[in-house]
Amino acid sequence: xxxxxxxxxxxxxxxxxxxxxxxxxxxxxxxxxxxxxxxxxxxxxxxxxxxxxxxxxxxxxxxxxxxxxxxxxxxxxxxxxxxxxxxxxxxxxxxxxxxxxxxxxxxxxxxxxxxxxxxxxxxxxxxxxxxxxxxxxxxxxxxxxxxxxxxxxxxxxxxxxxxxxxxxxxxxxxxxxxxxxxxxxxxxxxxxxxxxxxxxxxxxxxxxxxxxxxxxxxxxxxxxxxxxxxxxxxxxxxxxxxxxxxxxxxxxxxxxxxxxxxxxxxxxxxxxxxxxxxxxxxxxxxxxxxxxxxxxxxxxxxxxxxxxxxxxxxxxxxxxxxxxxxxxxxxxxxxxxxxxxxxxxxxxxxxxxxxxxxxxxxxxxxxxxxxxxxxxxxxxxxxxxxxxxxxxxxxxxxxxxxxxxxxxxxxxxxxxxxxxxxxxxxxxxxxxxxxxxxxxxxxxxxxxxxxxxxxxxxxxxxxxxxxxxxxxxxxxxxxxxxxxxxxxxxxxxxxxxxxxxxxxxxxxxxxxxxxxxxxxxxxxxxxxxxxxxxxxxxxxxxxxxxxxxxxxxxxxxxxxxxxxxxxxxxxxxxxxxxxxxxxxxxxxxxxxxxxxxxxxxxxxxxxxxxxxxxxxxxxxxxxxxxxxxxxxxxxxxxxxxxxxxxxx
Amino acid sequence: xxxxxxxxxxxxxxxxxxxxxxxxxxxxxxxxxxxxxxxxxxxxxxxxxxxxxxxxxxxxxxxxxxxxxxxxxxxxxxxxxxxxxxxxxxxxxxxxxxxxxxxxxxxxxxxxxxxxxxxxxxxxxxxxxxxxxxxxxxxxxxxxxxxxxxxxxxxxxxxxxxxxxxxxxxxxxxxxxxxxxxxxxxxxxxxxxxxxxxxxxxxxxxxxxxxxxxxxxxxxxxxxxxxxxxxxxxxxxxxxxxxxxxxxxxxxxxxxxxxxx
Numbered sequence: 001x002x003x004x005x006x007x008x009x010x011x012x013x014x015x016x017x018x019x020x021x022x023x024x025x026x027x028x029x030x031x032x033x034x035x036x037x038x039x040x041x042x043x044x045x046x047x048x049x050x051x052x053x054x055x056x057x058x059x060x061x062x063x064x065x066x067x068x069x070x071x072x073x074x075x076x077x078x079x080x081x082x083x084x085x086x087x088x089x090x091x092x093x094x095x096x097x098x099x100x101x102x103x104x105x106x107x108x109x110x111x112x113x114x115x116x117x118x119x120x121x122x123x124x125x126x127x128x129x130x131x132x133x134x135x136x137x138x139x140x141x142x143x144x145x146x147x148x149x150x151x152x153x154x155x156x157x158x159x160x161x162x163x164x165x166x167x168x169x170x171x172x173x174x175x176x177x178x179x180x181x182x183x184x185x186x187x188x189x190x191x192x193x194x195x196x197x198x199x200x201x202x203x204x205x206x207x208x209x210x211x212x213x214x215x216x217x218x219x220x221x222x223x224x225x226x227x228x229x230x231x232x233x234x235x236x237x238x239x240x241x242x243x244x245x246x247x248x249x250x251x252x253x254x255x256x257x258x259x260x261x262x263x264x265x266x267x268x269x270x271x272x273x274x275x276x277x278x279x280x281x282x283x284x285x286x287x288x289x290x291x292x293x294x295x296x297x298x299x300x301x302x303x304x305x306x307x308x309x310x311x312x313x314x315x316x317x318x319x320x321x322x323x324x325x326x327x328x329x330x331x332x333x334x335x336x337x338x339x340x341x342x343x344x345x346x347x348x349x350x351x352x353x354x355x356x357x358x359x360x361x362x363x364x365x366x367x368x369x370x371x372x373x374x375x376x377x378x379x380x381x382x383x384x385x386x387x388x389x390x391x392x393x394x395x396x397x398x399x400x401x402x403x404x405x406x407x408x409x410x411x412x413x414x415x416x417x418x419x420x421x422x423x424x425x426x427x428x429x430x431x432x433x434x435x436x437x438x439x440x441x442x443x444x445x446x447x448x449x450x451x452x453x454x455x456x457x458x459x460x461x462x463x464x465x466x467x468x469x470x471x472x473x474x475x476x477x478x479x480x481x482x483x484x485x486x487x488x489x490x491x492x493x494x495x496x497x498x499x500x501x502x503x504x505x506x507x508x509x510x511x512x513x514x515x516x517x518x519x520x521x522x523x524x525x526x527x528x529x530x531x532x533x534x535x536x537x538x539x540x541x542x543x544x545x546x547x548x549x550x551x552x553x554x555x556x557x558x559x560x561x562x563x564x565x566x567x568x569x570x571x572x573x574x575x576x577x578x579x580x581x582x583x584x585x586x587x588x589x590x591x592x593x594x595x596x597x598x599x600x601x602x603x604x605x606x607x608x609x610x611x612x613x614x615x616x617x618x619x620x621x622x623x624x625x626x627x628x629x630x631x632x633x634x635x636x637x638x639x640x641x642x643x644x645x646x647x648x
Numbered sequence: 649x650x651x652x653x654x655x656x657x658x659x660x661x662x663x664x665x666x667x668x669x670x671x672x673x674x675x676x677x678x679x680x681x682x683x684x685x686x687x688x689x690x691x692x693x694x695x696x697x698x699x700x701x702x703x704x705x706x707x708x709x710x711x712x713x714x715x716x717x718x719x720x721x722x723x724x725x726x727x728x729x730x731x732x733x734x735x736x737x738x739x740x741x742x743x744x745x746x747x748x749x750x751x752x753x754x755x756x757x758x759x760x761x762x763x764x765x766x767x768x769x770x771x772x773x774x775x776x777x778x779x780x781x782x783x784x785x786x787x788x789x790x791x792x793x794x795x796x797x798x799x800x801x802x803x804x805x806x807x808x809x810x811x812x813x814x815x816x817x818x819x820x821x822x823x824x825x826x827x828x829x830x831x832x833x834x835x836x837x838x839x840x841x842x843x844x845x846x847x848x849x850x851x852x853x854x855x856x857x858x859x860x861x862x863x864x865x866x867x868x869x870x871x872x873x874x875x876x877x878x879x880x881x882x883x884x885x886x887x888x889x890x891x892x893x894x895x896x897x898x899x900x901x902x903x904x905x906x907x908x909x
Contacts, residue, residue: 365695393698393729426727428695462694480723480757481750484716485689490681496845497788498837506795510802517806 029054033110033122041130042100045072049095050111050122058092059114066098068106073097100129170274170320177204178270180248180326182263188332192349192380193443194412195220195253199266199326202236202243207322208271211248215264219333220253221383225409252413254349254380258335262328270322336441342450344387348440350379350412354387356436356453366463369395369423371456373436376416381406384417387438394427394460428462543639546573547632554632560618562628566635567614570607573639577646587611599645607638681707685717692720697727705733715744719751722758731761731876732853732907739851739878739909743844746779763855763874766895782840790837797830850891850906852877859899863888870899879906 036047052058063075074096081090094111106129110122183198201209233244248266255261336349352375359370375384382404391397398421406415425431433456441448497503544551546569553562575582578593587608594604613631688703701724707717722737738755745751759765771779785793804823807814855875860867863885873879873893882898883890889906892898 394695426695427697460695480726480754483689483692483720483723484750485686486716487682488685488714488716490712490714496841497791498841503791503795507798510799514802514806517810521810 029056029115029120031055031110031113031115031120031122033108033125035108035125035127038126039128039130040100042103045097045099046127047095047097048108048125049093051091051093052113052115052120052122053091054089055092055113055115055120057116059117061092061094061111061113063094063096063111064109066096066108068101068104069098069108070101071096072099100127103129103131105129173274174205174270174272174320174322178202178207178272178322178324180266180268180324182266182326182329184263184329184331187330188334189255190334190349190441190443191255191258191336192347192383192441193255194350194379195255195331196250196411197253197263197329198250199248201246201248201268202238203246203270204241204243206273208273208319209246209268211266212269212323213265213267214249215251215266217251217253217264219257219261220255221380223252223254223382223406223413225250225252225411252411254383254413255331255333256383258333261331261333263331265326265328267323267325270324272320272322274318274320276316276318337446340448342437342439342448344437344450345439345441345448346385346387348375348379348384348438349443350377350381350440351442351444352377352379352438352440352451354436354438354451354453356456358433358456358458360458361456362459362461363425364461364463365425365428367425369425369458371421371423371433371436373400373419373421373438373453374416375419375438376414378412378414379440381413381415381417386419387436389421389436390434391421391423392431392433394425394429394431395433396424396426398422398424425458425460428460430457430459432457538643540636540640540643542643543573543636546570546639547635550632550635554628559628563614563617563631566631567611567618570611570614570635570639573642574607577642597646599642603638603641603645606634607642610634610638681710681712685720688724689720692724692727695727697724700724701728701730701733704737708737713740713744715741715748715751718744719748719754722751722754726754726758731758732851732855734758735762735876735878736851736853736907736909743909746783758876762876764872765874765877766893768878768894782836782843785836787840787844790833790840794830794833794837797826797833801826801830847881847908849878849880850889850908852879852891852901852905853907854905857901857905859891859897859901860888861899863890863900867900871897873901881906881908 030051030053032051032053034049034051037044040046050061050063052061075094076096078093078095079091081088083089100106106127107124108127109124113120113122179202181200181202183200185196189195199215203209227247227250231246233246236243236245248268253263354373354375356371356373359372360367363369371389373387373389375381375387386400386402389397400419400421403418403420404415405418406413423433435455436453437450438452439448439450547566550562550565550569553565571582571585574580574590575585578590580589580593590607591604610631617627617631684703684707688700688707691700691703701721704717704721704724708721718737718741722734722741725731725737726734735755735758738751738758741751742748742755759767801823804819804826808819808823852873852875857873858869859871859873861870873891877893879891879893881889882892884903887902888900889903890898890900891906
């Protein structure tokens with residue numbers, strides 16, 4: 001509102017002035033549109049100015065619409081008068097600083113104004129917009145932004161640093177105005193604790209910079225925070241001097257080992273555009289007190305267009321290469337304390353929560369169970385190791401599937417890591433999966449903390465699909481050959497026959513039998529070779545037995561009894577051997593029987609001699625012992641001979 | 649007098665206890681082995697491997713030594729995740745039937761679970777022949793054969809020497825053949841007995857055992873042995889056994905970790 005009043009005031013004053021000068025000279029009326037550049041790139045601002053010269057009674061002034069452009073600045077209104085070649089002219093101008101939104105050819109319609117009751121229009125202009133220059137887009141770190149020099153600088157100090165003053169050392173100047181700095185939030189920490197490192201470029205000079213060497217972060221796990229592209233500058237004051245600051249890299253670091261570690265430096269190549277003052281072509285115009293200077297110093301003319309137009313100093317640009325490097329930073333990493341370290345601890349540092357979920361409570365052996373362990377919180381989430389899970393027998397376990405959900409650009413690093421354990425039940429029945437345990441080190445509390453879930457109980461039923469182990473071993477290489485069934489011969493642990501006594505007895509037995517047979521055979525052989533001797537011995541035995549009584553009488557010397565007995569024994573022998581009853585016995589019968597048995601004559605003859613001798617001795621006693629002995633021996637021989645003869 | 653009474657008392661006690669012992673012994677096998685074997689097979693097919701394995705093991709502990717029993721026990725232990733027990737059972741089954749392809753196959757699968765498993769060198773062909781020959785008869789078959797052949801031999805010799813009518817050269821050669829066979833059978837019987845009573849190899853039953861360089865708990869670790877590893881026991885003290893692996897490495901481990909085959 002105020003602004004409008006101001007404009008109105010201005011317009012009135014202009015009208016008043018015009019009124020004053022109208023009489024003096026009637027000047028040519030002109031209404032023109034001018035642009036600073038007809039062909040522009042997309043990201044290049046340009047200026048458009050609508051100038052109404054020598055207008056009388058200007059009632060309204062409406063600019064056209066800039067629908068394809070962005071108004072960066074404006075409208076800025078100017079008014080004034082000029083005397084040119086003795087002619088005095090007045091003007092009102094409206095100017096905008098525009099930037100194209102799209103690529104293409106655009107026509108900006110002229111501005112409208114009501115002058116002296118008539119509507120007038122300025123000429124339309126054609127703007128050709130091209131695509132932005134590729135090289136310009138590549139400028140990574142710092143676009144030359146420190147600015148076009150302003151001639152209104154009052155002293156050396158305020159002069160923008162892009163200016164190179166006379167006699168100034170370039171290197172000294174660069175060193176003072178461009179440098180790199182590494183910010184770390186701490187220099188001493190525990191292994192696995194987070195460290196934030198920020199690499200920053202401080203500059204007061206327009207420079208085209210590119211990072212040539214990025215730090216490797218040896219001994220750390222690094223996670224970069226995404227930076228806006230193109231880089232956005234911030235302002236920071238160092239020792240009271242403002243700098244433009246560009247963040248080159250911001251990284252979350254997790255030391256993987258303890259000890260003294262070093263953050264590598266970063267290297268940046270700069271092309272610094274320095275501006276050198278050169279002598280102005282218009283000679284003394286600048287030096288001399290310009291009569292218009294005060295006028296142009298009016299804030300309304302603080303505009304680059306006008307600067308360029310009227311008062312641009314003659315300058316020379318110089319691109320200076322400048323390579324800078326940050327200082328390496330020493331970090332002292334302490335190992336995580338050993339005291340009180342839980343068994344389940346495996347490297348987590350920070351602050352975490354854990355949830356463990358088993359997807360099913362009841363399942364068949366055909367299915368698979370999923371145990372999902374989610375660890376969320378702040379700390380080295382990206383480095384978490386899978387918590388160890390005690391799986392009871394009867395489950396096949398596979399390596400966990402790890403999914404990360406890490407919050408982008410979070411600082412400190414936060415998010416969650418999920419471990420999915422797939423468990424294949426192999427055995428039917430009720431099983432309990434023990435509680436999942438997870439421990440971490442909390443550097444803030446300087447202590448270990450352990451999280452524990454509830455144990456899970458699962459009921460597993462026999463699935464329908466029974467794995468058919470193949471009988472063909474070639475195909476099912478990793479399947480077991482199935483069980484053997486059928487009726488077995490249930491003998492207990494057998495005893496060893498070879499160590500039992502029976503084994504040896506049975507081995508000895510044939511030997512003994514063989515020995516017996518051999519012994520028997522030997523004896524039999526011996527007997528057969530002496531058959532006659534043996535036979536006779538037997539017959540002799542018979543005779544001796546018959547003559548047992550006779551022998552006694554012989555010893556006693558009873559001759560009568562001896563002969564009687566001998567005779568009886570011989571007759572008795574003959575009777576039993578020849579089977580003749582005692583009553584029928586006679587010499588004739590005995591002789592007949594013996595000859596029938598083909599007994600040779602000498603035996604028979606001796607037999608009868610003996611019988612006769614005995615009869616004679618019975619009836620003629622008084623014979624001596626020698627005869628008795630002879631008779632006895634004779635009787636033995638005869639009976640023996642008869643026995644042998646009768647046997648065959 | 650007092651002595652006499654004491655003795656009587658002892659007899660009385662024995663008379664009471666004896667039936668108690670016998671009934672206790674009779675009660676442990678709940679039902680006949682075949683039923684329990686089938687019951688274990690059912691448990692196995694219901695995927696209750698641990699229970700099945702226990703039942704098989706019970707039968708084995710009672711002294712039944714059937715190849716099928718060892719084989720099924722091996723399968724059950726394997727499925728239950730006890731590699732050491734499984735390999736032990738398979739090895740036992742293989743001792744009973746060294747050319748069974750199914751046992752060899754399953755043992756190979758189980759051995760895949762043994763960390764650091766080293767395959768044994770295959771036997772030379774004549775060793776294989778010997779082994780095959782050894783299993784031509786059952787364990788006591790050789791001894792029985794020895795006895796029978798010996799009788800035949802003696803009979804043959806007797807006939808040959810004492811019955812002149814039977815004497816001919818076929819009988820004589822027959823005797824030589826029988827004599828040679830008898831010697832072979834005797835050797836086989838002795839070898840079978842020795843090899844099945846040879847407990848010089850065993851299976852490691854615990855996992856991650858450190859083999860030491862000397863029979864002392866504090867001595868240096870030589871290498872690590874995983875569960876189910878077959879080892880040969882080359883030397884032993886009261887507590888420690890010197891074991892040798894198939895690849896020739898040897899070290900001392902506690903005998904308690906080894907189950908001898």
